[in-house]
Amino acid sequence: MLAAGLPGLRVSIGVSAALTGSPALRGGLEEAGHARRLAEARGGGVVTSDEIYTHALLLATVPGDVRRSFTERTLDPILDYDRRHRSELLRTLEVFLDCAGSWNACAERLHVHVNTVRYRIRRVEELTGRDLSTMTDRVDLFLALRAS
Numbered sequence: 001m002l003a004a005g006l007p008g009l010r011v012s013i014g015v016s017a018a019l020t021g022s023p024a025l026r027g028g029l030e031e032a033g034h035a036r037r038l039a040e041a042r043g044g045g046v047v048t049s050d051e052i053y054t055h056a057l058l059l060a061t062v063p064g065d066v067r068r069s070f071t072e073r074t075l076d077p078i079l080d081y082d083r084r085h086r087s088e089l090l091r092t093l094e095v096f097l098d099c100a101g102s103w104n105a106c107a108e109r110l111h112v113h114v115n116t117v118r119y120r121i122r123r124v125e126e127l128t129g130r131d132l133s134t135m136t137d138r139v140d141l142f143l144a145l146r147a148s
Contacts, residue, residue: 012039074144
């Protein structure tokens with residue numbers, strides 16, 4: 001309501017879980033603070049404590065310039081390739097990770113042959129120097145996509 005009444009104003013609100021007793025106040029304040037930072041990172045709005053116990057909280061606590069640098073260093077080779085060749089490498093990577101690395105599920109969701117997915121993922125690996133058969137590299141690429 002406040003944001004609707006004041007155009008151009010971005011409001012970020014964090015809400016903690018319900019508290020019982022004064023000893024819980026400190027934890028509730030920290031929780032609400034984390035939720036507010038996540039709301040701010042999302043561009044405003046309300047975030048409750050239920051939403052903060054994910055990778056999104058970790059990303060929200062990383063300074064914006066560090067997030068941007070990480071994303072650029074990780075994803076720019078893919079973005080550049082996609083621009084030059086009008087390919088779908090970034091989209092394929094997103095869907096591949098969303099399908100937990102399942103070639104067939106990814107191909108089905110993208111409506112392409114499974115060999116097309118294999119080719120595109122191999123190209124992503126070549127461009128980024130990452131190995132998508134390892135969890136570490138999958139996590140890095142996943143976080144770079146989420147941080148962008």
